[in-house]
Amino acid sequence: MDYKNKNVVITGGTTGIGLATAKAFINAGANVWITGRNAENLQKAASEINNPKLSTVVSDTSKLAEISILEKAVAESGNKLDVLFLNAGIATFEPIEKVTEANFDAQFNTNVKGHFFTLQKLLPYLADGAAVIFTSSTVATAANLGASVYSATKGALNKIAQIAANELAGRKIRVNIVSPGPIATPGLENAVPAEAKEFLAGATALQRIGDPNEIAKTVLFLASDAASFITGTEIVVDGGYLNYALK
């Protein structure tokens, strides 16, 4: 796919799915901004990508003041955005009786509030006909033990995406959701123990954990003209995890 001179913002682009997607857009010719909370992680990602088309912005999406830093960087570039990939996310898994207010707030502030206000603040900078893609999860549909808060954040995100698709259709902006199943990323590594990863691989029809590049390919498809009549919907990229659980 050709993204030559297209402008792409990816929140949470330092590792995992965001980093793989940044690489894919850069390889397709785009100018890409990635964000993250941590300057060191951003530097590491920049060294790995090693391309002048990549820019990095330290911006914690859970804080409105830091979303403004991203907004300022985009505004100062003088460019309109063709693609906004709202991908930053955190997950913790624990039973309801163990969830603290701090943990609840951290997940909602990052996974829901952050995406909502990033979209709101970047709306004026989206080109007409742009594509917005949210990273949700199969957990928005599944009801796994210990996932009450994380699943609720992704359920909320799906609804925001669907309504954004309706509200932005007048500007021909398409808004879609990519919902990964288990994908081999530092995020999954930190969130679940090794034995849970084995269990997750066995819970997919394809009997494996996915690769971040498999999500990146879906994002590039959704952002492209090949998806010109696709808006307000979700593409599940899970090796058959959701259906396999129901067999």
Ligand SMILES: NC(=O)c1ccc[n+]([C@@H]2O[C@H](COP(=O)([O-])OP(=O)(O)OC[C@H]3O[C@@H](n4cnc5c(N)ncnc54)[C@H](OP(=O)(O)O)[C@@H]3O)[C@@H](O)[C@H]2O)c1
């Ligand atoms: N891996 C899976 O199995 C899986 C499955 C379904 C959905 N997902 C979703 O996929 C997305 C990416 O996750 P991943 O698996 O690729 O995990 P990851 O490797 O941990 O990547 C998460 C990214 O988000 C950034 N981030 C986290 N909190 C942030 C914040 N407050 N502000 C800005 N950036 C922040 C991280 O950067 P810093 O740490 O440098 O800030 C990192 O770049 C998430 O939305 C996750 O919920 C993952």
